[in-house]
Amino acid sequence: MDILFVRELKVQTRIGIYDWEREVPQTVLIDLEIAADAARAAASDRVNATINYQTVCDRIVEYLEATETQLVETVAETLARMVREDFGASWVRVSVHKPAAVRGTRDVGVRIERGTLQTVS
């Protein structure tokens, strides 16, 4: 199976386990890997034959800018469900990074995989 990817989509969202943390939006970075049939898309050279990664990014930004959550896990699960249910992906890997959220680190976060990645023999 082929993979569409998005690296370091930068979004402002209210996130954190402390009330003070969610008073102002902070930056999160989203990485996505989405199973998609690149050969089918290439055969027609039409974006409607595949998942439009611009549309996926727009949806994620719209959602996260409007929402408030405590955990990076909640964001990851929500985005994984969105990509699978709304965009028809059979498998997705989602990483949510919080840069500089913990002193002494570059970033912290979570990476999850949901669905089934079909391999072609």
Ligand SMILES: Nc1nc2c(c(=O)[nH]1)N=C([C@H](O)[C@@H](O)CO)CN2
């Ligand atoms: N497993 C998690 N641990 C923590 C999270 C989280 O989202 N998942 N969040 C925090 C704080 O919000 C942190 O980013 C700043 O202290 C701590 N632990």
